[in-house]
Amino acid sequence: MDGFVKICGLSTADALSAALEAGADMVGFVRFARSPRHIPLDIGHALSAAAAGRAQRVLLMVDPSDAELDEAVGAIGPDWVQLHGRESPERVAAIRARGRPVLKAVGIAGPEDIAWAQTYRAVADALLLDAKSPPGGLPGGNGLAFDWRLLAGLDPAMKFMLSGGLDAGSVGEAIALTGARAVDVSSGVEARPGVKDPERIRAFVRAARAALSANQTRAGRT
Secondary structure, X not given: OOOEEEEOOOOOHHHHHHHHHHOOOEEEEEEOOOOOOEOOHHHHXXXXXXXXXXXXXXXXXXXXXXXXXXXXXXXXXXXXXXXXXXXXXXXXXXXXXXXXXXXEEEEEOOHHHHHHHHOOOOOOOEEEEEEOOOOOOOOOOOOOOOOHHHHOOOOOOOOEEEOOOOOOOOHHHHHHHHOOOEEEEOHHHEEEOOEEXXXXXXXXXXXXXXXXXXXXXXXXXX
């Protein structure tokens, strides 16, 4: 996942094309009814098929039952399952055992959340560190950032993707401060909730790619 840029919450063919043409490494499809980015299974199937072989496809779900997971995986055929709810480490391990790599999202607001994220390292293939949702808010995609300085003491061996409040203007600073080697965006490339803006997608991928490359160069010198 080193050097990866993920565009999440894609729901139309035009938005997907913009992400793929911009060079996104991962594209995300949301199955969560409360989200403005939620897509029906038939649309998810079509978008996933269009992305096959061009980017890694991520199915985002929130506390799914086995039946919901099987239905969505069967229709969309993702390369990854992203869990963005309150799934316990035991539940994450059980879902991972079903055969798909798991990206587990963890909301961050303080040092205690960094400690909690560590409990998922052995059961998830990678972590997505996002801003903790406000009371009553969606699990993700809120356009909120957390204090990136909280990641200063993070184990450099931890595989994580940085998310939360990123856009083309902030992603460079975020990568420089955290040393993140992969980033995720959803609301930061939207004209309004759920509606992706192709130019913002292109600008984000360009800015993220430049910052990730600079980060790798700095790491190589140390």
